Amino acid sequence: MENAAFLPYGRQLIDDDDIQAVISVLQSDWLTTGPQVAQFEQAICEYTGAMYGVAVNSGTAALHAALHALGIAAGDEVVVPAITFAATSNSVLYCGAKPVFADVFTDTLLIDVESIEANITSKTKAIIAVDYAGHPCDWDALKAIAQKHNLSLVADSCHAIGAEYKDQKIGTLADITVFSFHPVKHITTGEGGMAVTNDTVLAEKMRAFRSHGIAVDTHQRDKDNAWFYEMTELGFNYRLTDIQCALGFSQLEKLDKWLVKRNELAQLYSPKLENGCATPLTCSDDVTNAYHLYVVRTKCRDELFLKMREGNIGVNVHYIPVYLHPYYQSLGYSKGICPNAEKAYAEIMSLPMWVGMHESDIDRVVRFFD
Structure with a gap:
């Protein structure tokens, strides 16, 4: 038995449909920032019930873009769970803010609502709750705390696409929800992530942030027969390619x-x-x-x-x-x-x-x- 094949804790599953989807893009006019990105974003929105999707090149980038859109900055505090991948709290540091760690429930290892309350100060601006291992948090309790203290609420649902809380799909239970498409996750784009929201302003901020802080993308410039663009803030190159989005779209169907x-x-x-x-x-x-x-x-x-x-x-x-x-x-x-x-x-x-x-x-x- 010890000589049996290695059994990993997680891995991707790629079939012929996925391979053909990628080949089709490789044979097309667009390899990145093309129609597959919008198609994948729309498909994730339809699946989760969210209104807007912003595809980025990792779940970490999605977290960073989310906090940036919410205005998290130096001097702010963000409550995060102690049990999570480092990217959750790293995204707070990227914004110059301070992660404040809340304890977890012993039976689920989800963020402890009472511990959140105990860690809220005058500097607290947001809560990031993690749907650890794929189990949704107590989103009713989290929304109540956020509303009570006038805090933004982010769902780090990188473990939980497709999960449901009280018969509602994960994706609309927080101000912004983020997903990961790393190969060990439920569906993969190789590397990749997405932030979804029902707030058009937050969506536009995240779209600009993923593309160097440029508010008008190349498609809009082509449509308007215009070359001029302006960088209105400091952003990053967090874009996801058409190749990856085609793979993600094919995977989503399964x-x-x-x-x-x-x-x-x-x-x-x-x-x-x-x-x-x-x-x-x-x-x-x-x-x-x-x-x-x-x-x-x-x-x-x-x-x-x-x-x-x-x-x-x-x-x-x-x-x-x-x-x-x-x-x-x-x-x-x-x-x-x-x-x-x-x-x-x-x-x-x-x-x-x-x-x-x-x-x-x-x-x-x-x-x-x-």
Whole structure:
């Protein structure tokens, strides 16, 4: 069994339709900033129910563009969860603002609403909540806090495209929602991301920001038979190519069936782990979990991690509390500020979860927990 093929914790699944979609763009007149970008943005909007989509070259870029559009700047504070990928809080630093870390609930590892409240100050301007592992946050409670304190609300839903909260698709529950299309996510564009919103002003700000701060794009100039353009603010080159958007559009057509498969895999895991030494995270009854990750807690995590890697099982850990990274320690953050997150970090492990898996793969994984 130890000689069996490596089973990664996540990976892309590319079929002939995806390959043909990319080839079609390679044979077209546009490789970037062409019609495929708008088509992909519209498709994501139709899928999520959002009005405006802004495609960018990573989920990180989407977070940065979102905070820029919301006016986050030096002297501001933004509350973020302690358990997340560093990009969530890095985007705050990119704007010159300060990330303030809130603790997480022990059963889901989602941001703790009471911890948010305890960390709000006169400098707080926004909350970024993460739909960790694909499980939607308590968006009703988050919106109530944001409204109470007049704060902007960003959904870092890089784990959760297709997830639902109280029968509502993730994508319209915050001022801006961001997605990632990295290869381990539900659908991929290679690298890529998107921010969606119902606010036309925020959308226009993000569009300019992704293209050097230039407000009028090349298509509008061609339409107007004009060459003149102005850079109105400092932006970035965060554009996503037509090649990538064609791949994303093709992948999106398969997303719903892939979400069903991820939930089926989760249901296979659950009973097989019941009598073992690992406990899966809780899933609330009022959500549809997208299961980007399948995370368990175990008291013997480090020992199991090594044994499973030696057995060609690509387990991983998501994540070290962000403020424990050396860079954040150099900024003055202290250990102990989020005890639930730190305790969870010592116990959590992500098991393989991707749509190419079979029940035999699940059996390979769970035998380590007997």
